[in-house]
Amino acid sequence: MPFLHIAGERFRYETTGLRKGPALVLAHSLGTRLEMWDALVPHLAHRLHLIRFDARGHGRSAAPDAVYSMGDLGRDLINILDALDVPQAHLCGLSLGGMVGQWMALNAPQRLNRLVLANTTAHAGPHRLWEGRIKAVRKAGTAPIADAVVESWFTPAFRQATPAEVARVRTMVAETSAAGYTGTSCAMRDMDFRHDLSHVGTPTLVVIGAQDRSTPPEWGELIASHIPGAQKVVLDTGHMSAIEAPEAFAAALTRFLA
Template sequence: MIIDIAGEPFNVHLDGPENAPVLMHSNSLSSDMSMWDAQVRAWQGQFRILRYDSRGHGGSVAPDRPYSIEELGRDAIAILDHFGIEKAHWCGLSKGGMVGMWMLTHAPERLGRVVLANTSAHMGPPELWNGRIRTARRGGMEALVDATVERWFTASFRERAPERIAAIRKMILGTPVQGYAGCCAAIRDMDQRWSIRSARNPVLVVVGAHDPATPPAAGQQIHEAIAGSKLVTLDAAHISNIEAEAAFNEVVGAFLRS
């Protein structure tokens, strides 16, 4: 469904029993809410699952300007407010994990248990992101899709799941260039390495053993910064909830239910 947040459209979806605990999913860069389809199938009997296309992605607003992690975090809070949800568990991957870290330090009372998957508190250097912005604006998402898929999944997964990869390529290619660029700027300018030390919510950090985008060391840094957090490593590259679907559903689901 399309909802209006301060005059801007956001594409959201609610699944699961109305009286169940709310779980909010936040997507990665270059994806949309469909990246969580397997988790919805696994968990919709236990949670009221709220998914949304992040600003710049899918069917949501995509203004042509730089965004910030704060702006993306305030979008998530506004969506919760729209539905009258005071508190929700959080499961975000990559960019979605970055938004989760911002909420942990700026709106912790709105969150219950928090999953930060395949993410980082800081991702330099700036030229990496400026280069991706230039590539997208010059060649569209077609110029980025091959390298993105290679970062997201191991070669063995790409070989054994060609239909999944084809669907994911289509999702990446459907990302608005201006939205991709705006979110690249948000990631480029983010540094949450010190602020997350104040987090007190229960946190599970998920890393992919073969993740070249947010490598295990990035997850370890988050784990060490957040007191009492848990760390789990899955046999996957960057999009672990798809490549290691069964293991992700098991360990993350157990954490969210505990």
């Protein structure tokens, strides 16, 4: 799998699908990597040029031991698009990826065509909750929290029906470096776009999981109600809607991008 070297840092990426088709960036959640989108890719590759990458702090991309900001993650994406000679793209981000999408819409809207914000939020909750998780991961790494994370991400029915898929995602969480996880957690802790959403001019679709415990439906509803002209779709899933319901997710995304 190829790498880009940008300003002395390495980023793993993958491009698949229709090379001359519209470009669609898929941005993953905290604690996963580009393989998070594996179930969705077959439903989209015949019509879109798909770009996936490991975000800073994840997978095999650079994971400096530092406090990251949402701007750091957004500028990483801009640099990746520049390196791939993609002046403008659709962006679909889930959870953390949706937060990066909001940053892009507010700070680099000229790089976006359409925006899909899935299972995400404009504000990720009280600082004290993040501080507790950051402290725990710095002390013991990500493996001890992996079970609790995936339990909160998937519905009980999905966990029971597809234990191998849940285990695959759990492995991604457990293999995320402590430095990368905590650095990214700082970016999520410090993010607050709630008062800026009315300035988003990019056509936007908000995907909400009806059983999402990590970013509850009301958080997605807030985004949809504050971005002018935003569309909304509710899927009967937990947090990882693109994994639990890839066909329904792809259908909603395809309708919106068309």
